[in-house]
Amino acid sequence: MIELQNISKTFSTKSGDVRALQNVSLQIEDRDIFGIIGFSGAGKSTLVRCINQLEKPDQGKVLINGQNILSLKNRELRKARKKIGMIFQSFNLMPSRTIAQNVAYPLKGSQLSAQEKEERVKSMLQLVELEDKADARPHQLSGGQKQRAAIARALVSHPDILLCDEATSALDPITTRGILKLLRKVNEELGITLVIITHQMEVVKEICRHAAIMENGICIESGETFDIFSSPKHEVTRRFLNTATNLQKIDELIEENAELTKLSDDEILVRLTFTNKETTQPLLYELTKRFDCCVNIAFADIEYVQGSPIGGSVVILKGDPEALEKSLKFLEESSIRVEVLSHV
Amino acid sequence: MIELQNISKTFSTKSGDVRALQNVSLQIEDRDIFGIIGFSGAGKSTLVRCINQLEKPDQGKVLINGQNILSLKNRELRKARKKIGMIFQSFNLMPSRTIAQNVAYPLKGSQLSAQEKEERVKSMLQLVELEDKADARPHQLSGGQKQRAAIARALVSHPDILLCDEATSALDPITTRGILKLLRKVNEELGITLVIITHQMEVVKEICRHAAIMENGICIESGETFDIFSSPKHEVTRRFLNTATNLQKIDELIEENAELTKLSDDEILVRLTFTNKETTQPLLYELTKRFDCCVNIAFADIEYVQGSPIGGSVVILKGDPEALEKSLKFLEESSIRVEVLSHV
Amino acid sequence: MSEWFPNVQGLWSEFITAFQQTCIMLVWSGSISFLGGLILGIALVITAPKGLCENRTVHQILGFVVNLFRSIPFIILLTWVMPVTRLIMGTAINLEGAIVPLIFGTIPFFSRQVESALSSVPYGLIEAARAMGDSNWQVIFRVYLKESIAPLARAVTITLVSLLGLTAMAGAVGSGGLGDFAIRYGHDRNMQDITWLVVISIVILVCIIEVASQIIIRRHTYE
Amino acid sequence: MSEWFPNVQGLWSEFITAFQQTCIMLVWSGSISFLGGLILGIALVITAPKGLCENRTVHQILGFVVNLFRSIPFIILLTWVMPVTRLIMGTAINLEGAIVPLIFGTIPFFSRQVESALSSVPYGLIEAARAMGDSNWQVIFRVYLKESIAPLARAVTITLVSLLGLTAMAGAVGSGGLGDFAIRYGHDRNMQDITWLVVISIVILVCIIEVASQIIIRRHTYE
Amino acid sequence: GCSSKTDSSQNTADVKSDEGSEQSTIKLGVTGAIYEDIWQPAKDKLADDGINLKFVQFSDFSTPNNALNSGDIDLNAFQHEIYLNTEKESQGYEIEPIGYTFIIPLNIYSSKYKSLEELPENAVIAIPDDLTNGGRALKVLDEAGLIELDENADFSPTVKDIKSSDKNIQIKELKANTLPSALPDVDAAVITGNFALDYGLKTEEAIYKDQSLDQPEYWCLIAARSEDLKDPDKKAAYEEVVEAFQQPETEDVFNNDFGGYFIAEGWNE
Ligand SMILES: Nc1ncnc2c1ncn2[C@@H]1O[C@H](COP(=O)(O)OP(=O)(O)OP(=O)(O)O)[C@@H](O)[C@H]1O
Ligand SMILES: Nc1ncnc2c1ncn2[C@@H]1O[C@H](COP(=O)(O)OP(=O)(O)OP(=O)(O)O)[C@@H](O)[C@H]1O
Ligand SMILES: [Mg+2]
Numbered sequence A, B: 001m002i003e004l005q006n007i008s009k010t011f012s013t014k015s016g017d018v019r020a021l022q023n024v025s026l027q028i029e030d031r032d033i034f035g036i037i038g039f040s041g042a043g044k045s046t047l048v049r050c051i052n053q054l055e056k057p058d059q060g061k062v063l064i065n066g067q068n069i070l071s072l073k074n075r076e077l078r079k080a081r082k083k084i085g086m087i088f089q090s091f092n093l094m095p096s097r098t099i100a101q102n103v104a105y106p107l108k109g110s111q112l113s114a115q116e117k118e119e120r121v122k123s124m125l126q127l128v129e130l131e132d133k134a135d136a137r138p139h140q141l142s143g144g145q146k147q148r149a150a151i152a153r154a155l156v157s158h159p160d161i162l163l164c165d166e167a168t169s170a171l172d173p174i175t176t177r178g179i180l181k182l183l184r185k186v187n188e189e190l191g192i193t194l195v196i197i198t199h200q201m202e203v204v205k206e207i208c209r210h211a212a213i214m215e216n217g218i219c220i221e222s223g224e225t226f227d228i229f230s231s232p233k234h235e236v237t238r239r240f241l242n243t244a245t246n247l248q249k250i251d252e253l254i255e256e257n258a259e260l261t262k263l264s265d266d267e268i269l270v271r272l273t274f275t276n277k278e279t280t281q282p283l284l285y286e287l288t289k290r291f292d293c294c295v296n297i298a299f300a301d302i303e304y305v306q307g308s309p310i311g312g313s314v315v316i317l318k319g320d321p322e323a324l325e326k327s328l329k330f331l332e333e334s335s336i337r338v339e340v341l342s343h344v
Numbered sequence C, D: 001m002s003e004w005f006p007n008v009q010g011l012w013s014e015f016i017t018a019f020q021q022t023c024i025m026l027v028w029s030g031s032i033s034f035l036g037g038l039i040l041g042i043a044l045v046i047t048a049p050k051g052l053c054e055n056r057t058v059h060q061i062l063g064f065v066v067n068l069f070r071s072i073p074f075i076i077l078l079t080w081v082m083p084v085t086r087l088i089m090g091t092a093i094n095l096e097g098a099i100v101p102l103i104f105g106t107i108p109f110f111s112r113q114v115e116s117a118l119s120s121v122p123y124g125l126i127e128a129a130r131a132m133g134d135s136n137w138q139v140i141f142r143v144y145l146k147e148s149i150a151p152l153a154r155a156v157t158i159t160l161v162s163l164l165g166l167t168a169m170a171g172a173v174g175s176g177g178l179g180d181f182a183i184r185y186g187h188d189r190n191m192q193d194i195t196w197l198v199v200i201s202i203v204i205l206v207c208i209i210e211v212a213s214q215i216i217i218r219r220h221t222y223e
Numbered sequence E: 001g002c003s004s005k006t007d008s009s010q011n012t013a014d015v016k017s018d019e020g021s022e023q024s025t026i027k028l029g030v031t032g033a034i035y036e037d038i039w040q041p042a043k044d045k046l047a048d049d050g051i052n053l054k055f056v057q058f059s060d061f062s063t064p065n066n067a068l069n070s071g072d073i074d075l076n077a078f079q080h081e082i083y084l085n086t087e088k089e090s091q092g093y094e095i096e097p098i099g100y101t102f103i104i105p106l107n108i109y110s111s112k113y114k115s116l117e118e119l120p121e122n123a124v125i126a127i128p129d130d131l132t133n134g135g136r137a138l139k140v141l142d143e144a145g146l147i148e149l150d151e152n153a154d155f156s157p158t159v160k161d162i163k164s165s166d167k168n169i170q171i172k173e174l175k176a177n178t179l180p181s182a183l184p185d186v187d188a189a190v191i192t193g194n195f196a197l198d199y200g201l202k203t204e205e206a207i208y209k210d211q212s213l214d215q216p217e218y219w220c221l222i223a224a225r226s227e228d229l230k231d232p233d234k235k236a237a238y239e240e241v242v243e244a245f246q247q248p249e250t251e252d253v254f255n256n257d258f259g260g261y262f263i264a265e266g267w268n269e
């Protein structure tokens, strides 16, 4: 278990102090996949760098399996670090080594035989689809290839903890999927704890069990991913999640007074959002069936996560005033969040 | 207009030649926003670097407004380059300069007065929300802040063409939205042609009017974004687009034999995808109304683009065999692609 | 004082003169060599393979000339450049006479140091500047030089200290200076106190140079 | 031949001896100084502010010692280290006697060059290595040294050429060598052909060193 | 005229020659701090006569002649005739001697042995490596019976001219000013008097004393440009310099300060 307790970190610069972290506390369970999201400059990288002591916090404790890593001797710290893999935001591959050598880097001093090492490296390169670049140097790689090499390097030594600082930002979505699958696999099979900084909400949705949201050096919210996604507590969190669906697009369209939002007299525009795990009834069917209300979907983003729908839709309801009223009432009772966006 | 004609580029390395570009031809209209997507290592960066001659193609022509940029004298090339802004995948900010000085860099030698320059820089920094980092040096910035500084630097001189190599990959989604808005604004107001390499399908959907898809150094498809999104011709394109919706997730769930896909006798699982611009009828309503078929949405990703729905949904249809049959027939006639994924 | 430094009192004014001579040599030949070496170093870098104005022939010729001048033992160089010195300075001896050979001895050295310093500038920055339409001159001034201030400061320090070493040999043409003073009195006449005095004052000079360069380096190191 | 080089024939065997002596001095004092300078340079870098084993006191002491030795004019250094030389080599003259002062003269110079070369390694790489659990020793060998091969090759070249210059002065203790040969015959006796012969052979030596280093640099430049 | 005799004439260092006909500067090239001491009486005397004698220190033997020939200096005083002739011959200098100064004995010293006889077989003897003193040192060794030089050798013999040596003497050439420091490393060394003096080697300690002090070829001399000597004014001034040097006060300096290591020779010629 990784426990961050009241971590603070301030950078002094000529133009004043930058309070990068302010009293951040987090708990990351063993074998968890923990996502950290937040605005650019919120302090995510700094936080993660505190875990392996690349950044010395001004205040607070970092406990890994109950051991305060800040009070470790050099030697013990090195040992601890060998069990913590890291994928850097800027890759930090060694320019003088080939990709294979870069990936083999952390294996130095391990118990493995030369042949085992070679095989391990080879299989890692295969996993990130870089076999053909084994003998290339980092400067000969594209951005995404560099990132994949960095991923391979971080995984090759089978660490207990893997810190990923935007590990898929330079990858195309298909490769990203592959990498995420790989990460989930190492998490499940090798029991590696993953701490993932990401800007991609898909990534969080896809693999993170827990997540934390940061803003201005403060951790404003953390908890189970599903809870955060279904019922965000904080305004910033909500804004982040909104970017992951297209349900907010309607606001823009309304603002722009787009064709779609020009409703006739008997229509209303409604945004429906699922808020808890239980909703599985075919709601729209009921509306039509019960109240003879015509439902036209303008935007929808619905997904089943662990058997429950998440997301929602923006629909145009059409019918006589009474039917509309009843429909809205019915929806509200079904523990669905209903927002009437416009009616004439 | 930017015309790339039969561009080829091969890198010779110790472990063999890397054919980064093979006979790529593209046309990018003035004032267009042109997206380039593709696998990591497909040659996107190399292609874009050919436009401003950072990479000399082995073969082919690069015409900008009819002028072959490959045959320009040094002096003219410099002049041409001053009109082409570029955001690098690795930012390339000058470490010795403050952020304000970095942003002011391209203004050297311009006609502007010192005060005008200062104002221009200030307003650019405001646009990318880095006013408070004006006096910081690049190494004091977070990844996303560096990227925003690079964006400000590329825009400050009001170029005619802006080449963006993954210009928003290090940004959180909210900031990304802001930047995309900014890019669209400069495109509309200043008439800047944008060439955008991106891995984020949202970005393409959001602002690109045209797009090209690359694979292994070949441009496998290009055209209007809507056309590509609604009816991808190439298998790779389809796979890319699929990543942008959740409609493909059902395949995985079926494979995993998830709860959701365990259907009762009177249910079928169907994927519906919109294929052309005309479909605006409230289809699901019709199904319920006409055939008394109960529709439950498992996944949905529907969006209105230029007044037409794009995307689709995965639904569970429930009803007696006849109703189901009629429903499917009705859907097929509505120029919707219908895939029956499973029935008992 | 006079017990530990028996000879210093009698030679104090000569010591002061020697100190001034060293300073004059350092300042003059230092600053001229700085310019010359910078130009030559830049020329070496930009004509190198993959450089801004790649030119194999020019690069090799420049490299050879630098090597040639570095290959001539300084004592011999001193005599060889005498005609040139006379042409430029009117005389080949004294302080004036020493400055020209010192420059000839220092420029090739410094140009190699500059070459080394400029080579540490990441290629991406050069590319960025070129993409922004910078001319070669602008790339040199706005990127190469600006981004390598720290290594250049190191290069200048190393070169100045080496130049200080050369001035000791320039005594051959009657330039005077601390090194020559130390050799003439401290070494040849076995006045250990004089040697120490000189070494201490050179150490102080060197430390001043070093501290100044450290300040510059610290200011211009960004990571 | 004998028209252009009237004195060469008579002195050929001495020239050969001188050449061998130079090579011996270069190899011995070069390789020992390489080791010593490398160690000292590494020590300077890792004890520097923000270094691996930041230690202000040690850093300043080392820096001072380096400056001190760089401040002593070589001719004086030659005599000063004689007791040490005798202790180590048994004699303070001849080739054996020259090697110790040459080392004392070269190590401080090279260590500054090494300091400069290692400082060009990006900080991110050091961080990456530390994050992977490398010990300080491993960081030194696997990152600092490995990633600065190109600038180190430059440093070695500059140092070897400077060492070549020092060997000319080491003639004072009877070490022989090309530089001394040139000074004694070419310069003192005005046998211009000898001077040329020596300069040409030194140029060839320098060019060989230079070419070798260029090859290493090209192999180890990645961008 | 008279007024210049007050303050400025006292200050001998920086007086420029164009300050009236009575005040002129003569630049004298020398090689070593010691010269300033032995020339001090002459300098004082010349100052009284309105001549400012300015020393230019060279640390190398070939530059003073070059500088003299090209007019950078007016006189030099550091060499003996043999060296001057060699230089004139090889470089085509047009300079000539105008008076003698002194001779410094080259004695043989040893830190290991008390006499020449004790020198072992294969003994290593160090001599100065410069032309001026090296050849003379060999002659001293010849004279001492340690080696035998070829009779046909130049006046300035080199190691190559050694025909034979009793004890198979090995000659080691070192820079003259490092000889005293290197004495422990060799069996014996021929050391120039001035260095011997400063490194505390007394004449009495020498295991062999230079006997050839009467050979004019080895007397140090003052040299001037031949062309200058055609100018009567200059010639007169230079002769005044020679005269000023060859005075008893200079000899006092030789004897009092330099313990007999400098011997006045040829002053009457
Ligand atoms: N070395 C430094 N000196 C000064 N300020 C710094 C330094 N490193 C980071 N900062 C500041 O600390 C804050 C947090 O930086 P951090 O890199 O942790 O952000 P982040 O959340 O990772 O952002 P991004 O998503 O853009 O990578 C930023 O405002 C940044 O400018
Ligand atoms: N300097 C180089 N030397 C050798 N090969 C290179 C070089 N630069 C690029 N390549 C190769 O060319 C191919 C295309 O690279 P490019 O950078 O254009 O890819 P990309 O499409 O931008 O990828 P990414 O999305 O990962 O940035 C890659 O396989 C890469 O390894
Ligand atoms: Mg970050």
Ligand SMILES: [Mg+2]
Pocket: A142, A143, A144, B044, B045, B046, B089, B165
């Ligand atoms: Mg790329």
